[in-house]
Amino acid sequence: MNTLPQKRTTIEIADKVTIEGKAGTFVAVRAKSSGTGTVTAFLPPSKLLSPKACAEALLDAGLKGLYEEKELVSLVEKARHNVFQEPLKIATTTGWHDSRYVFNGKIFGHNDPDILEVHPNMSRYEYPLNQDRALFQSVIELGATFDFLAFALMLAFAGPLLAMLDKTERPVIHIWGASRSGKTTLLNILNALIRPPTDRSLCAFDYTPRGMEEMLAKGNGQLMCFDELGTLDDARLNKAIEILPYFAGNGRGRVRSQGGGLDNSFPNLEWATIPVVTGERDLREFQGRKFGTGQDARLLTLPVPPGPQGGILSSRRLDTAAEYTRLIARLEAETKRYTGDDYERWIAHIAKNRAKVLKKFRKDVKNFTSRLAGPSPSNLERDIASKFAWFAACGSAMRRAKIIAWPKGRVGEVAQKFHDIDRDGKRSAIGSSEKQKTLARTILARVACGHFKPASSNDVDASGRHELGTIETHTSGKWLVIGREQLEQSFDASSEYVVETLRSVPKLLDHRKSSPYQQIRKGGVSRSVLKINYEQLISTAFPTS
Numbered sequence: 001m002n003t004l005p006q007k008r009t010t011i012e013i014a015d016k017v018t019i020e021g022k023a024g025t026f027v028a029v030r031a032k033s034s035g036t037g038t039v040t041a042f043l044p045p046s047k048l049l050s051p052k053a054c055a056e057a058l059l060d061a062g063l064k065g066l067y068e069e070k071e072l073v074s075l076v077e078k079a080r081h082n083v084f085q086e087p088l089k090i091a092t093t094t095g096w097h098d099s100r101y102v103f104n105g106k107i108f109g110h111n112d113p114d115i116l117e118v119h120p121n122m123s124r125y126e127y128p129l130n131q132d133r134a135l136f137q138s139v140i141e142l143g144a145t146f147d148f149l150a151f152a153l154m155l156a157f158a159g160p161l162l163a164m165l166d167k168t169e170r171p172v173i174h175i176w177g178a179s180r181s182g183k184t185t186l187l188n189i190l191n192a193l194i195r196p197p198t199d200r201s202l203c204a205f206d207y208t209p210r211g212m213e214e215m216l217a218k219g220n221g222q223l224m225c226f227d228e229l230g231t232l233d234d235a236r237l238n239k240a241i242e243i244l245p246y247f248a249g250n251g252r253g254r255v256r257s258q259g260g261g262l263d264n265s266f267p268n269l270e271w272a273t274i275p276v277v278t279g280e281r282d283l284r285e286f287q288g289r290k291f292g293t294g295q296d297a298r299l300l301t302l303p304v305p306p307g308p309q310g311g312i313l314s315s316r317r318l319d320t321a322a323e324y325t326r327l328i329a330r331l332e333a334e335t336k337r338y339t340g341d342d343y344e345r346w347i348a349h350i351a352k353n354r355a356k357v358l359k360k361f362r363k364d365v366k367n368f369t370s371r372l373a374g375p376s377p378s379n380l381e382r383d384i385a386s387k388f389a390w391f392a393a394c395g396s397a398m399r400r401a402k403i404i405a406w407p408k409g410r411v412g413e414v415a416q417k418f419h420d421i422d423r424d425g426k427r428s429a430i431g432s433s434e435k436q437k438t439l440a441r442t443i444l445a446r447v448a449c450g451h452f453k454p455a456s457s458n459d460v461d462a463s464g465r466h467e468l469g470t471i472e473t474h475t476s477g478k479w480l481v482i483g484r485e486q487l488e489q490s491f492d493a494s495s496e497y498v499v500e501t502l503r504s505v506p507k508l509l510d511h512r513k514s515s516p517y518q519q520i521r522k523g524g525v526s527r528s529v530l531k532i533n534y535e536q537l538i539s540t541a542f543p544t545s
Contacts, residue, residue, distance in 0.1 A: 009031055009032065009033045009067070009071075009072075009075060010031070010032040010033070011029065011030070011031055011032075011072075011075040011076055011078070011079035012028075012029075012030040012032065012079065012084065013027065013028070013029050013030075013048070013054075013076070013079045013080060013082070013083045013084065014027065014028040014030075014083070014084040014088050015027055015045065015048070015083050015084065015085055016085065016086070016087050016088065017042065017088045017089075017090060018087070018088070018089050018090065019042060019090045019092065019119070020089070020090060020091050020092040020093060020097075020119075021092050021093070021268070021269070024044075025045060026042045026043060026044065026045070027042070027043045027044070027045050027047060027048045027054075028040055028041075028042055028088065028090070029041045029042075029043060029054045029057060029058060029076065029079075031058050031063060031072070031075075038120070039058055039061045039062040039063055039120075040061065040120045041054070041057035041058050041060070041061040042090070043057055048080065048083075051073045051076040051077045051080070052069070052073055054072075054073075054076045055069050055072035055073045055076055056069065058072055059072065086115060087114055087115070088114075088115050088116075088117065089114055089115065089116045089117070090116075090117055090118070090119050091107075091116060091117070091118050091119060091122070092119045092121070092122070093217060093218075093220045093221075093271075094218075094219075094220050094221050094222060095160075095163050095220040095221025095222075095272060096160070096163050096164065096221065097116055098114075098116075099351075099354055100116055100351065101160060101221075101347050101350070101351045102116075102118055102122075103221075103343075103344065103347055104123075104124055104125055104196055104344060105118050105122045105123055105124025105125075106118070106124060106344070108344075108347050108348050108351035108352075109351035109352070109354065123198070123199070125196035125197065125198050125199070127196075127339060127340070127341040127344070128339055131339045131340045131341065132334075132337045132338055132339045132340065133338070133339075133340035133342065134334045134337065134338070135189065135192060135193070135331070135334035135335055135337070135338040135340070136193065136338070136340050136342045138330065138331065138334055139152065139153050139189065139193070139331075140153065140403075140404050140405075142313075142327070142331075143404070143406065144406050144407075144410065145315060146312070146313050146314075146315045147314075147315040147414050147417055147418070148182075148186060148302075148304070148312040148313070148314075148315070149186075149189075149312070149313075150395070150406070150410065150411075150414045151302075151391065151414050151415075151418055152186055152189055152190055152193075153193070153395075153398075153404070154391040154392065154394045154395040154398070154411060154414070154415075155173070155190065155223065155274075155276070155391050155394075156190050156193040156194050156223060156343070157193075157194075157343065157346055157394055157398060158274075158390055158391050158394040159194070159221050159222040159223060159274070160221060160346070160347050160350050161350065161357070161358075161361050161390070161393070161394050161397060162272070162274075162390055163221045163272050164350075164354070164357075164358045164361070165361075165362070165365075168272075169249040169250075169251070169297075169298065170248065170249055170251070170272060170273060170274045170275075171245070171249065171274065171297070171298050171299060171300045171387050172244055172245050172248055172249070172274075172275045172276075172277060172298060172299050172300070173274060173275070173276045173277070173300045173301075173302065174277050174278075174279065174283060174299060174300070174301045174302070175187070175276065175277070175278045175279075175302045175304060176278065176279045176280060176281065176282060176283070176301070176302075176303055176304065177280065177303055177304030177305065177306065177311070178280060178304075178306045178307070179280060180307045180311070181304045181305065181306055181307050181311035181312065182304065182307070182311035182312035182313065182328055183278040183304055183311075183312070184202075184227060184228075184278060185312065185328055185331055185332055185335075186278075186304075186312050187202060187225045187227055187276065187278055188200075188202070188332070188335050189331060189335055190223060190225055190276060191223075191225045192335045192338045193338075193342070193343055194222055194223060194343045197338070197339055202225050202226065202227040203215055203224060203225060203226045203227070204226070204227065204228070212244075212247070213269045213271075214269065216248060216269075216271040216273045216275065217269040217270065217271045217273075219271065219273040220270075220271045220272055220273055221272055221273070222273065222274075223273070223274050223275075223276050224273050224274070224275050224276070225276050226275060226276065226277045226278070227278055228278055228279060228280075234286075234506075237286065237288075238286045238288040238506075239288060240288075241283055241286050241288035241289050241299075242288030242289075242290070243288075244275070245295050245298035245299045246295075246298060248273065248275050248298075249298045251270055251271050251272055251273075252268075252269070252270050252271075282303075283299075283301065284425075285506055286506055290543055291426055291433050292426075292433065294380070296380060296384060296426050297380055297383040297384050297387070300384075300387055300388070300418075300422050301421075301422050301425055301426075302418055302421070302422070303421065303425070307324065308321065310324060311324065311328075312328075313327055313328070342403075346398075346401075346403065349401055357397060360396075360397065360400070361393050361394075361397055364389075364392070364393035364396045364397070365386065365389045365390060365393045366389075367389075368385075368388070368389035368392040368393055368412065368415060369382065369385050369386045369389040371389075371412065371416075372385035372388055372389055372392075372415065372416060372419045373385035373386075381423075384419070384422070384423065384426075385419060388415045388416075388418060388419040388422075389415065391411075391415055392411045392412050392414070392415035394411075395410070395411030395414070395415075396411055399411065433543070435501050436501055436502070436504065436505050436540050437540060437541055437543070439491050439493065439498060439501055439502065440537050440538075440540040440541035441541045442490075442491050442492060442493075443480065443482075443490055443491060443532070443537065444537065444538070444541055446468055446490055447471070447480070451467060451468040451469075451490075452467060452468060452469050452470060452471050452480060453467050453470055453471070454470070454471050454473075468482060468486050468489060468490045469481050469482035469483065469486060469490065469529075471534070476510075477533060477534065477535060478533075478534035478535065479510065479531050479532060479533060479534060480531070480532040480534055480537065481520075481529050481530075481531055481532075482529060482530045482532070483527055483528070483529050483530075484517060484527075484528040484529065484530065487499075487530065498530075499516045499530070502516075502530075502532070503516055505536065505540050507533060507536055508532060508533055508536045508537065508540065509530065509531065509532060509533070510531040510532075510533065511530075511531070516530060517529060517530060518530075518531055
C-alpha cells in the first residue's frame with residue numbers, strides 16, 4: 001500500500017480487498033502509529049465515499065479515546081488520493097492459501113502473484129530466542145523405541161502435508177484406555193508440538209454443533225485435541241459417535257442464510273482438521289458405532305494398554321513401575337516448558353520446497369497404502385489403509401528433511417502396528433455384530449409368525465403356555481418377555497450363547513448387573529425371564545435402517 005505520513009499517524013487505504021469466508025469485496029482502512037501500533041477496519045466499498053464513516057470505523061476498531069474524529073477524517077481524506085488498487089486477500093484461517101501457508105499469524109511461502117495478509121484478529125506468538133526444545137528432542141529420541149510417541153510425532157506434523165493433497169476426508173482418531181495410562185499426557189504432547197504456548201488448552205468434548213464447527217475451523221490444516229469423551233452422558237455420547245466422524249470428515253458446517261446480516265455473525269465454516277479424542281470406554285459398547293460401514297474409514301481407534309502394562313510406553317517392557325512413572329513425569333514437565341518453534345520450521349520447509357515435497361509425499365502415500373492394505377483389499381480396507389499411510393508418509397518426509405534419524409523402516413513399522421490393531425478391532429466387532437444381527441432377526445421372525453402374544457404389563461404369562469413369550473408395553477417402551485426355558489427354541493441356539501451375545505448389545509436387555517434374567521411371580525409360581533427392548537432389537541437386526 002502507498003502511505004501518506006502525518007504528524008503521529010499514517011493512514012493506508014486498499015480497495016479490492018477480499019476476506020476469506022465473506023462474500024463480495026471490501027475496503028481496508030489502516031491506521032499506523034508508533035504509539036498505538038496498527039489498527040485496521042474493513043468496510044463496504046461505498047463507505048470510502050465518506051471519510052467520516054471511515055474515521056468512525058477506525059475509532060471503533062481500537063482508536064477511540066486516543067484520537068479525535070476530526071483528526072482521523074482529515075487523514076482519511078488525504079489518504080483517499082493514494083488508494084492501493086492491487087487485489088489484496090485477507091486470510092482468516094490457518095492452512096494453505098494457494099501456495100502459501102498461514103499459521104500463528106504468519107505467512108509462509110512466496111507472496112506472489114496475489115498479495116496475502118492475515119486478518120488482524122489472528123493472534124501471533126513470537127517465540128523466544130532461547131527456546132526450550134527438550135520435549136521435541138525427547139519425543140524423537142523415545143519415538144525410536146516407543147510406538148505411541150513415534151505415531152504421535154507423525155500425526156502431529158502431518159497436517160500441512162495432508163492439506164496439499166486433493167480433497168481428502170479427515171478421520172477422527174479415538175485414543176482410549178484405562179485411567180492413568182498416559183492418554184492425556186499423549187494429547188498434551190500433540191497439542192504442545194503444534195500450538196504456541198499461549199494456545200494449548202485442550203478442548204472439552206461438551207459442545208454445541210456451532211461450537212464444534214468453530215473449533216474445527218480454528219484448527220484448519222492441523223489437529224484439534226479433545227479431552228475425555230466421558231464428559232458426555234451415554235445418550236449424547238452415542239449420538240456423537242454416530243455423527244462426529246461424518247460431520248468432521250465432511251469439512252463443512254451447516255449452510256446458513258446470508259440475509260439479515262447473519263453472514264457477519266455466523267459465517268459458513270469449512271475446515272480440513274483431524275479431531276483427536278480421548279476416552280476411557282470402548283466405542284464398541286455403543287449402538288451408534290456402526291461396524292462394516294463407511295464409519296470404519298472415518299474413525300481410527302488406538303487402544304492404550306493399562307498403566308501397569310506400560311500405557312503409552314508399552315512397546316518396550318519397562319524394568320519397574322517407577323521407570324514408567326519417571327518417564328511420564330519427564331514428558332509432562334517438558335510439555336509444560338516447551339517453547340520450541342519446530343512445527344513452524346517444518347511448515348517453512350514444506351512451503352519453501354512445496355512441489356518437491358508434495359511429489360514425494362504422494363508417492364509414499366501410494367506405496368504405504370498398498371503395503372498396509374495387503375493383497376486384493378476391498379475399497380473400505382484400502383480407504384482405511386490410506387489414512388495410516390498418510391502418517392507413515394509424513395514420517396518419511398521428516399526423515400528426508402533430517403528432522404528424525406530413525407531407521408529407514410521405523411515409520412512403516414509403526415504405521416503397520418496401529419493399522420493392524422485398528423483393523424483387527426473392527427473385524428472382531430463385525431463378527432460380533434453379525435452374531436447379534438442373526439439372533440435379532442431370528443426372534444423377529446418368530447414374532448412375525450405369531451409365536452408371541454400381546455400382554456399388558458400386569459398380564460405376564462407365568463404358566464408356561466405353548467407361546468414362546470409375550471409382548472409387553474410399558475411407559476419405558478415395548479418389550480419381548482421370554483422364559484428361560486424357551487430361549488433355545490426361540491433363538492435356535494443355546495441359552496448360554498444367546499445370553500452372551502445379547503448382553504453385548506447396549507440397552508437391549510432389562511436386567512440386574514448380577515444376572516441377565518428377571519424373576520416374575522404370579523399365582524405363587526416364580527419364573528426366570530429375559531426382557532428384550534423391542535426397538536433396540538429392531539436396530540440390532542437392521543442397523544442401517
